[in-house]
Amino acid sequence: MTWEPRPVPDVTPETEPYWTAAGDGELLVRKCHDCGLVYHYPRSLCPDCFSEAVEWCETSGHGEIYSYSVARTMSGWPDEDLPLVLAYVELEAGPRIMSIVDADPSAVEIGTHVAVRFVDAADSTIAVPVFVPVTD
Template sequence: MSWEPRPTPEITPETERYWSAAADGTLLVRECTDCGLVYHYPRALCPDCFSDDVEWKEASGEGTVYSYSATQSMSGWPEEDLPLVLAYVELEEGPRVMTNLECDPEDVEIGTRVTVRFKAVEDADAAVPVFVPRE
């Protein structure tokens, strides 16, 4: 059993545009026009100043591994998709995103430069961003 395509994430009115853009190969973040904070996970209010004056911003899809962990077993995760490398990636725009790294654990360390890729999900109107080490 492999997760190709992966299960569809929960899509809400606040996140619908994010998932739709991912299906088109674009990574979006939110930016508060009041305080200037660029943030991720998408939500309607700025997590810093609570303003609702926020806009979508296209991210470069480039970042740096801030932290990571690898596991050889994960309940419910297809064995052929292991090892699983989970990471926080700090995007060039500033926010850190929790994600999967698609690489062997030996090929990553804190500070590794990465770039986004998008994995298909069951719903064609969404995709999941994952990251791979830059060439």
């Protein structure tokens, strides 16, 4: 992908640790101490039991494609970066994360193993996680 640096995502106090960790090359998820759910998108309450007893956990950044779509046109996206693979990646840690897969669409299918890499945002302390196919 050539559209770098990426625009800066909306960083809130609730998501700031996630974006800061991504800037340091770490992919974080949240884990609930009360029900054990590991989840993503970052939020301060467990989406299952609504507990506030949650913590940040680092993941390996490895997973596989759960579902995907190919965008051949996208408003505001550079034409040279199209088509774009948008996917739900099921992390080894458990949760699914929607992300871009930096690969030719013909090289992606459900079950493709992927690993995270981080693309710099315009703010040098923040990076955006994307996934790339890996061979086993």
